Amino acid sequence: MLEPDVIDRVLAEAKRNGAPFAEIYVEDRRSTSVSFDDGRVDQVSNGRDRGAGIRVVRGETTGYAHTADLSELGLIAAARAAADAAGRGDGGSRVVGLAGRAPERGERREVVTSPTVVSKSTRVELLEAADEAARSVSPSIVQVSAGIGDSVKRILVANSDGVFVTDEVTRVLFRISAVAEGDAGMQTGSESLGHTRGWEVFGEFDVADLARSAADQAVLKLRARPAPSGQMPVVIAKGTGGVLFHEACGHGLEADHVAKGASVYAGKVGELVASPLVTLVDDGTVAGEWGTRSFDDEGHPTRRNVLISGGVLVDYMWDHVRASREGRPVTGNGRREDYTSLPMVRMTNTFVLAGPDDPEDIIAATPEGVYVARLGGGSVNTATGDFVFGMREAYLIENGRITEPLREGNLIGNGPQVLRDIDMLGADFDMGGPGTCGKDGQGVPVGTGQPTLRVASLTVGGTAA
Amino acid sequence: MSPELLDIADRVVAQTQPGEQLEAYVARGSSTEVRVYAGEVEHFVSAASEGVGIRVIRDGRTGFAHAGTLDPAAVAEVLAEARENVTYGTPDEWAGLAEPDGVEPIEQRLWSDELASFATTAKVDLALELERLTVALDERIRVDDANYVDGGGEAAIVTSTGVRRHGRSNACHLSVSTLADGDGETQTGFGFSVGAHPGEFDLERAAREAVERATRLLGARKPPSGRTAVIFDPFVTAQMLGVIGSTLNGEAVVKGRSIFADRLGESIAADGVTLVDDPTDRRAYTATDTDGEGLAARRNVLINAGRLERFVHSSYSGRRAGLPSTGNGVRGGYAGSPGAGCLALRLLPGARSQADLIAGIDHGVLVLSVSGLHSGVNAISGDVSVGASGIVIRDGALAEPIREFTLATTVQRLLSEVVEVGADEEWLPMRATGVSVLVDGVTISGTS
Numbered sequence: 047m048l049e050p051d052v053i054d055r056v057l058a059e060a061k062r063n064g065a066p067f068a069e070i071y072v073e074d075r076r077s078t079s080v081s082f083d084d085g086r087v088d089q090v091s092n093g094r095d096r097g098a099g100i101r102v103v104r105g106e107t108t109g110y111a112h113t114a115d116l117s118e119l120g121l122i123a124a125a126r127a128a129a130d131a132a133g134r135g136d137g138g139s140r141v142v143g144l145a146g147r148a149p150e151r152g153e154r155r156e157v158v159t160s161p162t163v164v165s166k167s168t169r170v171e172l173l174e175a176a177d178e179a180a181r182s183v184s185p186s187i188v189q190v191s192a193g194i195g196d197s198v199k200r201i202l203v204a205n206s207d208g209v210f211v212t213d214e215v216t217r218v219l220f221r222i223s224a225v226a227e228g229d230a231g232m233q234t235g236s237e238s239l240g241h242t243r244g245w246e247v248f249g250e251f252d253v254a255d256l257a258r259s260a261a262d263q264a265v266l267k268l269r270a271r272p273a274p275s276g277q278m279p280v281v282i283a284k285g286t287g288g289v290l291f292h293e294a295c296g297h298g299l300e301a302d303h304v305a306k307g308a309s310v311y312a313g314k315v316g317e318l319v320a321s322p323l324v325t326l327v328d329d330g331t332v333a334g335e336w337g338t339r340s341f342d343d344e345g346h347p348t349r350r351n352v353l354i355s356g357g358v359l360v361d362y363m364w365d366h367v368r369a370s371r372e373g374r375p376v377t378g379n380g381r382r383e384d385y386t387s388l389p390m391v392r393m394t395n396t397f398v399l400a401g402p403d404d405p406e407d408i409i410a411a412t413p414e415g416v417y418v419a420r421l422g423g424g425s426v427n428t429a430t431g432d433f434v435f436g437m438r439e440a441y442l443i444e445n446g447r448i449t450e451p452l453r454e455g456n457l458i459g460n461g462p463q464v465l466r467d468i469d470m471l472g473a474d475f476d477m478g479g480p481g482t483c484g485k486d487g488q489g490v491p492v493g494t495g496q497p498t499l500r501v502a503s504l505t506v507g508g509t510a511a
Numbered sequence: 512m513s514p515e516l517l518d519i520a521d522r523v524v525a526q527t528q529p530g531e532q533l534e535a536y537v538a539r540g541s542s543t544e545v546r547v548y549a550g551e552v553e554h555f556v557s558a559a560s561e562g563v564g565i566r567v568i569r570d571g572r573t574g575f576a577h578a579g580t581l582d583p584a585a586v587a588e589v590l591a592e593a594r595e596n597v598t599y600g601t602p603d604e605w606a607g608l609a610e611p612d613g614v615e616p617i618e619q620r621l622w623s624d625e626l627a628s629f630a631t632t633a634k635v636d637l638a639l640e641l642e643r644l645t646v647a648l649d650e651r652i653r654v655d656d657a658n659y660v661d662g663g664g665e666a667a668i669v670t671s672t673g674v675r676r677h678g679r680s681n682a683c684h685l686s687v688s689t690l691a692d693g694d695g696e697t698q699t700g701f702g703f704s705v706g707a708h709p710g711e712f713d714l715e716r717a718a719r720e721a722v723e724r725a726t727r728l729l730g731a732r733k734p735p736s737g738r739t740a741v742i743f744d745p746f747v748t749a750q751m752l753g754v755i756g757s758t759l760n761g762e763a764v765v766k767g768r769s770i771f772a773d774r775l776g777e778s779i780a781a782d783g784v785t786l787v788d789d790p791t792d793r794r795a796y797t798a799t800d801t802d803g804e805g806l807a808a809r810r811n812v813l814i815n816a817g818r819l820e821r822f823v824h825s826s827y828s829g830r831r832a833g834l835p836s837t838g839n840g841v842r843g844g845y846a847g848s849p850g851a852g853c854l855a856l857r858l859l860p861g862a863r864s865q866a867d868l869i870a871g872i873d874h875g876v877l878v879l880s881v882s883g884l885h886s887g888v889n890a891i892s893g894d895v896s897v898g899a900s901g902i903v904i905r906d907g908a909l910a911e912p913i914r915e916f917t918l919a920t921t922v923q924r925l926l927s928e929v930v931e932v933g934a935d936e937e938w939l940p941m942r943a944t945g946v947s948v949l950v951d952g953v954t955i956s957g958t959s
Binding site: 080083084086087088089090091092093094095096097105106107108109110111112113114127128131132133166167169170188189225227231232233234267273275276277306307308310386388422423424425427429430432433434435436453454455456458459460505506507508509511 | 548549551552553554555556557558559560561562572573574575576577578579580585588589592593596597599600601602603653655656690696697698699733736766767768770846848882883885886887889891892893894896897898900914915916917918919920921954955956957958959
């Protein structure tokens with residue numbers, strides 16, 4: 047994407063004020079999206095976004111500037127702005143030395159068919175089929191909206207420590223939501239499918255199945271009763287509940303929160319922070335998953351990082367800035383939304399490994415409670431540990447059996463307490479749907495996963511007594 | 512003011528072919544973000560961006576494309592792609608661009624030269640000063656970060672239907688996030704100040720609010736479950752207004768996704784509720800003179816003394832509803848095409864202070880913050896369930912702090928159970944103003 051000698055000159059300019067570290071991140075992203083709504087193609091659109099971000103780190107200060115002008119002149123101007131933003135330091139070397147080197151390339155992970163060779167009419171046909179499948183479920187389905195978005199992003203990262211990598215990241219995403227109308231108003235159901243892979247995903251998954259599932263949810267909820275309120279046991283179906291760990295402890299294990307003492311998990315390495323059933327992993331290398339990458343956005347290889355093992359806190363997640371301050375290795379968790387954004391510590395695919403229990407026994411062992419078949423998004427305050435997450439499809443458990451469907455609502459808990467309260471963990475496992483994790487205004491794709499599990503006590507935020 | 516962006520848009524629209532409608536939106540912007548921590552600059556981001564979005568409509572089919580550059584070759588490619596995308600669309604009899612409607616924009620001062628020429632070092636100093644003021648107020652307080660942010664930009668929109676507008680705006684704000692340490696626990700808070708230029712900042716107030724928000728919650732416990740009256744603090748009300756606004760969106764109405772679709776002219780809220788969308792009020796953070804389709808922004812009364820008066824419409828949703836656009840085309844920059852949406856919501860304030868509202872309640876909760884609106888609020892079913900923290904109200908006075916509970920109701924019930932709107936209106940860096948609101952019949956879910 048850029049010649050090594052150009053990069054050398056840009057990084058040298060970035061170090062003009064004597065900063066010890068400079069980095070360039072270049073991105074060229076092409077995207078296509080087709081949206082279908084109200085029984086017709088709503089819009090077909092294309093996007094092209096490319097640019098570079100230059101980062102200069104001097105002491106505690108990071109300077110950052112970005113530009114859409116990828117000429118050497120444009121890059122030098124951005125490098126100068128980043129250098130000035132980082133302020134003056136005492137003379138480090140300006141020699142970078144990438145000239146003559148070839149960048150290390152990311153593996154082309156499992157992209158069989160690039161979306162760029164797939165016609166837009168194919169996308170339209172898939173969406174028409176999905177719309178029809180959802181509407182065929184029931185006459186009470188009154189509205190359907192669906193979309194396909196895909197992107198191919200080429201990136202280059204080079205820094206003054208000698209990192210020099212390029213990668214190509216291909217993602218496809220399908221989403222559908224259905225509205226059902228009954229005597230008591232409207233209800234919604236939704237499904238999504240997202241992978242860091244090519245178009246071949248649509249040969250393996252049937253969008254019509256996803257469409258019917260979304261419609262089924264909406265229709266089912268027409269007879270849902272208000273969710274209960276108060277503390278009770280909650281069983282969460284495999285795959286859907288990874289977001290619980292993402293919120294209950296994932297964010298709190300990000301080294302930037304930890305370093306500022308803004309995490310309930312600060313200073314707890316080596317301590318028992320969860321039920322001994324819990325082993326939590328963040329792994330950016332899982333083939334094809336939504337949060338998967340060859341390199342993070344600082345050019346470091348992604349890895350499988352065990353965060354909690356048998357309930358004991360093993361390590362936090364680290365990016366360049368936090369790791370170099372502690373004089374320790376990075377963990378491949380430095381990510382950014384795009385070239386306009388500073389990288390920071392982020393999760394990739396975060397999941398809990400399977401446990402010992404038969405999933406059916408978990409429900410049977412729960413006399414009264416709530417079974418959550420599908421969770422929505424969530425959020426957390428890392429300093430207090432209090433977190434919420436939504437239930438999109440849930441049922442009452444009565445006498446060890448799943449009974450009535452419930453209306454939507456949030457669940458609330460405190461991270462460290464909920465981790466200790468996990469008292470049953472299934473022998474099954476699944477990854478969940480694609481998620482977008484928001485932090486400090488930046489959204490990045492993340493995956494989550496978990497086996498069926500029970501939390502002995504969570505607060506269910508419904509309106510029923 | 513540079514006419515360059517208008518020229519670029521004009522050149523695109525000059526290529527309109529017979530039988531097609533064409534819209535070019537061209538924008539350029541820059542921003543600065545300074546974050547300080549422990550007396551040092553943690554990061555300084557200097558950003559510049561530009562781009563073009565082109566919408567083409569032919570035979571009722573719509574195509575769109577964008578690029579994050581104004582390079583002439585890229586602009587030409589965007590036009591070609593938007594045209595190609597049209598061919599995959601389905602005809603929609605209501606598709607069409609906005610047309611001039613004779614409503615002239617109300618000129619507003621959206622640009623400050625003072626801000627545009629504000630020195631970089633002064634930006635850093637403001638953030639450092641805010642951090643210093645905040646930690647000095649209370650020894651239990653740590654600062655997580657203090658920030659100065661500004662942004663400015665210009666945009667031009669030209670359509671083959673006769674819309675041609677160009678404008679520019681800039682704004683800045685300061686914010687601080689706090690951590691308060693108590694007996695083995697930490698609570699968090701935030702404060703901010705917004706201004707057309709840095710001379711309008713109130714650092715002391717931002718610092719004080721950030722300290723109070725965090726320290727007021729120290730010692731908070733989980734409350735018992737039950738149904739109660741609550742007072743939403745102004746910031747919480749502003750978040751809730753965002754949800755209510757989405758149910759009054761004309762596009763949701765014409766596509767059968769609004770709980771209020773069939774209720775025009777009926778009472779949907781308590782008498783004390785008058786909700787307007789008014790981007791022409793300069794005090795609003797999202798004030799603007801034109802909407803995302805280039806039509807004049809205007810004041811629209813949505814709910815008048817409890818009665819549903821109107822929905823907000825873009826030209827598309829309006830045409831489909833048999834009504835004119837209300838000037839509510841919303842566009843998320845050059846990378847997206849416009850839809851309908853509220854621009855600057857305002858719940859008209861009442862007569863009494865928050866303290867007076869509290870004094871009139873035997874038992875209730877002052878809600879200081881809510882979380883999980885994206886996961887616990889469904890504007891189509893109307894279900895509302897959010898995480899919350901706040902302070903118990905007992906015998907007309909504030910008592911102990913509470914946290915880790917949820918509030919649940921429905922949008923319909925929330926609107927009809929508004930008992931009183933306070934007088935303490937606040938202009939926040941959001942699409943809605945804040946004001947204290949007393950609401951009855953909300954379910955609290957906590958212990959047992």
